[in-house]
Amino acid sequence: MSAAEPVLADVPERGPGGRVPPSRWLSARLLRSELRLIAGRRRNQMGLLVLAAVPVLIAVAVRLSSPREGRGPDFLSSITSNGLFVPLAALGVELGLFLPLAIAMLAGDAVAGEANLGTLRYLLTVPVGRTRLLVTKYASLMIGALWGVAVVVLAGAIAGIALFGTGPMLTLSGTEISFGSAVWRVVLVSLYIAAGLAALGAVGLFISTLTEQPLAATVALMIFTILSWIADSVPQISWLHPWLLVDQWMAFGDLLRDPPFWDNIARGLWVDVAYAVVFGLLAWARFAGKDITS
Amino acid sequence: MSFFSDHPKARWALPVAAVGVIGATALTVNQTANADSGLPSRTAAQLLADVRSANVSSLSGTVVQTSDLGLPDIPGLGSSGRPGSASSSLTSLISGTHTWRVWLDGPTRQRLALVGSNGESDVIHNGTDVWLWSSADKSAVHHKLSTDQVRAGSAAEHLPSGLPSEVPSTLPSGAPRTPDEAAAAALALMGKHTSVTTSGTASVAGRSAYELALTPKDKTTLVGSVRIAIDSQEHVPLRVQVYSKKLANPAFEVGFTAVDFAKPDARQFAFTPPAGTKVTESDEMAARKGDANAGPTPIKPPADALARMQGAPTVVGSGWSTVVVAPFTLPTSQQGAGGSAADSTAQLNGILKALPTTSGAWGSGHVLQGTLFSLVLTNDGRIAVGAVPPDQLYSALAAK
Structure with a gap:
C-alpha cells in the first residue's frame, strides 16, 4: 500500500538538487530498471509459471472429473457454472502458500539479495537517496504483488472461460449476476488480494534489510506468513486474530455476495495499511541508518 | 532532515509512534461505550412505552x-x-x-x-x-x-x-x-x-x-x-x-x-433459485400451523432433532429460576430430513455423549454447565433445563 509515502515526505532528498525527477518520491528510471531486473530473473519467470499452472490444473481437473457434490477448496464446486470461478478457486488455494512465497522471493532479493551480490553498494552510488531507493524497492514489490495475482487470475480466466464458458455468475447470496459485473467482482477480488500481498511485501522488505542472505529473508517471511495462518486458526487466541495480517485475506469471498459485504473487506484493508505503514517505517529506520559493507 | 542524520537512532521512534497511533485508533474505534451523549433522561417506563410505540x-x-x-x-x-x-x-x-x-x-x-x-x-x-x-x-x-x-x-x-x-x-x-x-x-x-x-x-x-x-x-x-x-x-x-x-x-x-x-x-x-439449485418444496408450514392452533406450547422446535421430545414438560419453580423437566430420548439420524438436520442430529449426539457424567439421588446422567443455563440429561430419558446452576436442576429432577 502506498500509505507509507506521505509519512516519509518529511525526509529530504540526498541526491543532487539540480535534477527534479517526475515524481519526487519515486524514481521512475530506478523503478523501471528494478522491474526489468525482477522480470528478467529466471527464478521469477519460473515462479510465475507455477502460479499460472495452478488454475489451469484446477480447470482441467474439474473438467475431466464428473461433476459431483464434494468438499474441497471454496468455489471449486461452482466452477462448472462459470469459468470465472476458476481464478477465484485458484486464488483461494494459492493465497495460503504460493502467492506469499512469490512475495517472499521478491522481498528477499530486494535488499538482502543486492547486498549479497555486492550490488547494493553500487546502487547507493547512484544519485538517489536511500529513502527513495527504498520507496522504489517497495513500489516494485507492490507491482510484483499485483503481477502475481494478475497472472493467476488471467491464466485462470482464460482456462476457465475456454473450458466452462461465460455463464451468469452465481453469488453466495443465491442470485445471478451478469458476466460483465462478474468480471468486475473478480477485478475487485484481485485488487483486494494484491493489497494484502503488498502489505506482506512491507514486512518482507523490513526483514530483507536485516540480513544479507536473500534466502534467510525469504524463509523468515514464509515463517511469518505460516505462523500468522496458524495463529489465525487457533480459536483460543481469538483476541489476536484482528491484528493478524492474514486474518481477513480469505474475506475476498464477501465481494461475491449480493450486495457485496464491505465490513470485513474494509477491516482487511485497514490491517493491510497498518502493516504497510509500520513495517515500511521499520524498513526505513533500519535501511537509512544501515552501514552497507558489501 | 539533518535531525535524522545526526541522530540515526531517532528514526526508530517513527515506527514505534506508528504502532502507538494505530493501536490507540483501533482501541478507540472498538470502544463503543460513551459517557454522556447529551440525551434527555428517560425513565424505564418511558423507554418501554417508546419501544411499544x-x-x-x-x-x-x-x-x-x-x-x-x-x-x-x-x-x-x-x-x-x-x-x-x-x-x-x-x-x-x-x-x-x-x-x-x-x-x-x-x-x-x-x-x-x-x-x-x-x-x-x-x-x-x-x-x-x-x-x-x-x-x-x-x-x-x-x-x-x-x-x-x-x-x-x-x-x-x-x-x-x-x-x-x-x-x-x-x-x-x-x-x-x-x-x-x-x-x-x-x-x-x-x-x-x-x-x-x-x-x-x-x-x-x-x-x-x-x-x-x-x-x-x-x-x-x-x-x-x-x-x-x-x-x-x-x-x-x-x-x-x-x-x-x-x-x-x-x-x-x-x-x-x-x-x-x-x-x-x-x-x-427477490429470489429466484438459480440454475443448478436443489429446490425443496416444503409443506411443513401448513402442518405446523395446525400445531400452533392447538395451544401455546412452551417450546416450538423446528423439524430438527429436538422435535423428538415426547410427552408434556413439567415446569418447576418460577421466574428466572424456572426449571423445565421433559421426557427426552436421544435422537437418531433421520432419513429424508435434509442434510443440515442430519448433520445437527449427529452433532447433538456427539455433544451429549461428550458431556461429563453426574449422579445423585435423582439418578444419573450427563450435565452441561453453561454460563447462562445448565442442562441435565438423565439416563432414564429425561431432560432438565434452566437458567440456574446444576444443583437446582438436580433438586427439580428429584422432586418429580
Whole structure:
C-alpha cells in the first residue's frame, strides 16, 4: 500500500538538487530498471509459471472429473457454472502458500539479495537517496504483488472461460449476476488480494534489510506468513486474530455476495495499511541508518 | 532532515509512534461505550412505552451476534479444513461470533443473511414466499405461506413467539436473531421477578441509544443482567446483552454494527433459485400451523432433532429460576430430513455423549454447565433445563 509515502515526505532528498525527477518520491528510471531486473530473473519467470499452472490444473481437473457434490477448496464446486470461478478457486488455494512465497522471493532479493551480490553498494552510488531507493524497492514489490495475482487470475480466466464458458455468475447470496459485473467482482477480488500481498511485501522488505542472505529473508517471511495462518486458526487466541495480517485475506469471498459485504473487506484493508505503514517505517529506520559493507 | 542524520537512532521512534497511533485508533474505534451523549433522561417506563410505540417498518443493517454460553466445542464445525468454513450453516448459531445482514420492508418482506466465510445462508420472505438458501450445498427450500399467515404478520414474528420463561438461547433455532426479537423475549420475562432500570446511554452502530437494564431479583439464576440499548430516535432495540454471573463480558450479545432506517431496495427481496439449485418444496408450514392452533406450547422446535421430545414438560419453580423437566430420548439420524438436520442430529449426539457424567439421588446422567443455563440429561430419558446452576436442576429432577 502506498500509505507509507506521505509519512516519509518529511525526509529530504540526498541526491543532487539540480535534477527534479517526475515524481519526487519515486524514481521512475530506478523503478523501471528494478522491474526489468525482477522480470528478467529466471527464478521469477519460473515462479510465475507455477502460479499460472495452478488454475489451469484446477480447470482441467474439474473438467475431466464428473461433476459431483464434494468438499474441497471454496468455489471449486461452482466452477462448472462459470469459468470465472476458476481464478477465484485458484486464488483461494494459492493465497495460503504460493502467492506469499512469490512475495517472499521478491522481498528477499530486494535488499538482502543486492547486498549479497555486492550490488547494493553500487546502487547507493547512484544519485538517489536511500529513502527513495527504498520507496522504489517497495513500489516494485507492490507491482510484483499485483503481477502475481494478475497472472493467476488471467491464466485462470482464460482456462476457465475456454473450458466452462461465460455463464451468469452465481453469488453466495443465491442470485445471478451478469458476466460483465462478474468480471468486475473478480477485478475487485484481485485488487483486494494484491493489497494484502503488498502489505506482506512491507514486512518482507523490513526483514530483507536485516540480513544479507536473500534466502534467510525469504524463509523468515514464509515463517511469518505460516505462523500468522496458524495463529489465525487457533480459536483460543481469538483476541489476536484482528491484528493478524492474514486474518481477513480469505474475506475476498464477501465481494461475491449480493450486495457485496464491505465490513470485513474494509477491516482487511485497514490491517493491510497498518502493516504497510509500520513495517515500511521499520524498513526505513533500519535501511537509512544501515552501514552497507558489501 | 539533518535531525535524522545526526541522530540515526531517532528514526526508530517513527515506527514505534506508528504502532502507538494505530493501536490507540483501533482501541478507540472498538470502544463503543460513551459517557454522556447529551440525551434527555428517560425513565424505564418511558423507554418501554417508546419501544411499544416504535413504528419502524423498514431497515437494513448488519447484526453481529456473539455468544459465550460455555458450551463444549462442537465437533464437526471446523472439519472441512479452514476454521470457520462451516460458519454460514444455520445450525452453528449456538457458539462463537456470527454476522447477519438484515433487510426489512414492512410486514411482508424481510431478508436475513447469515454471513459465513465464503458461504451464506439466507432467509428471504417476500409476500407468500419464504425461501431458505444455503450457498454451501447450493440448495433452496421453498415455503408457501397462506394468505392469512401473511396478514397475521411477518415470518420473523413467528420465530420468537411462545418463547418460554427459560433462556431463549438454549435452542439454536430459538436464539434471537435480531435485536428486536431478543428484546421482545427479554421484555416478556419481566414482571415481579425483575427490576427494570435505565443505566445511562450508549452508542450502538454509530447511533445514540438509551440503555435499559433488567436485573433478576432471584439470586439463584445464572443470569446477571440483561441490557437493552434502545435507539434514541427510532425507539427500536439496537443491542441486547445478556450478562452471566460467571463472566465479566456479555455471555450473549446481539446488536447492530450498522443500521439504516431507509427503505431497502426491492431487489434485496427477490429470489429466484438459480440454475443448478436443489429446490425443496416444503409443506411443513401448513402442518405446523395446525400445531400452533392447538395451544401455546412452551417450546416450538423446528423439524430438527429436538422435535423428538415426547410427552408434556413439567415446569418447576418460577421466574428466572424456572426449571423445565421433559421426557427426552436421544435422537437418531433421520432419513429424508435434509442434510443440515442430519448433520445437527449427529452433532447433538456427539455433544451429549461428550458431556461429563453426574449422579445423585435423582439418578444419573450427563450435565452441561453453561454460563447462562445448565442442562441435565438423565439416563432414564429425561431432560432438565434452566437458567440456574446444576444443583437446582438436580433438586427439580428429584422432586418429580
